[in-house]
Amino acid sequence: MNVLSLFDGMSCGQIALDKLGIKVDNYFASEIEKDSIKVTQSNYPNTKQIGSVTEVKGSDLPNIDLLIGGSPCQGFSVAGKRKGSTTKEGIDVTNLEQYLELKELGFEFDGQSFLFWEYVRLLKETKPKYFLLENVRVSKKWLPMFNETMGVEGVLINSNLMSAHNRPRMYWTNIPNFEVPTDKGITFDSVMDDVEMIKPLSPYMTANFNGVNRLDKGIFTFTNSKKACCLTKGTGHGNKVLIDREKGLQRRLTRNELERLQTVPENYTREVRETKAGEMLGNGWTVDVIAHIFKNIPQS
DSSP states (O other), X not given: OEEEEEXXXXXXXXXXXXXXXXXXXXXXXXXXXXXXXXXXXXXXXXXXXXXXXXXXXXXXXXXXXXXXXXXXXXXXXTTSOOOOSBBTTOOXXXXXXXXXXXXXXXXXBSSSGGGHHHHHHHHHHHOOSEEEEEESOXXXXXXXXXXXXXXXXXEEEEGGGTSSBOOEEEEEEOOTTOOOOOXXXXXXXXXXXXXXXXEEOOHHHHHTOSXXXXXXXXXXXXXXXXXXXXXXXXXXXXXXXXXXXXXXXXXXXXXXXXXXXTTOOTTTTTTSOHHXXXXXXXXXXXXXXXXXXXXXXXXX
């Protein structure tokens, strides 16, 4: 099987394929972030790194059996500014032909969500047997565009069905027999390390435990939580902090805890410092969800 992974990150798709024992002949990874590449190559040294998605050409690749990727999502998110894919002049980009024309004319695009169209371009150029696109929970304005462009309806899956943290994400795929997984009932305490909490809560946190602020809306994880909150890329975000309200103490989630939340093998991110590992894991895929989808890829 030849796999093309766009926005590959630390290669969570490759972990899922490996976990299922699916034989991969060539795994082409389009990624530009150096630390992510370092982690990938440490674990999968045969990965063929091919650079920026904007420079990848389908004609330079062999026949692709599986195309995967999770394009930058901030502009499409129900939680974001919802600008979607637009030029800096405010032109909404709603189809591949329009995107390619604007790109040829030298228009600049706002943010990175326009890279969705690079995924679509390579989907058209490589014509893979199977594809998987992952993104955030897309806003109502942009969801019809996604569904029409991909030719399939997006399916919302919360990673909390197969892991110990909340992570609602949408998936578009033509892999057969794709359905929402059953709840495995994994709780946060099952992935916690036995690490002493010694750092006091900040005055801001202490003053705002009143049940109506952001601290009670999925931004932090508490010691009695059944599920951890959704990890994100940002290094300064509280979603990587564990809080004991009764004792007034806090600590950062450990590297192994973060890896377990994303069902990534322990010590997979060992090649980079813990803060950088947290960024990668917050930006990555929940491996067991991806494996659940990949398990239905027909094997010859």
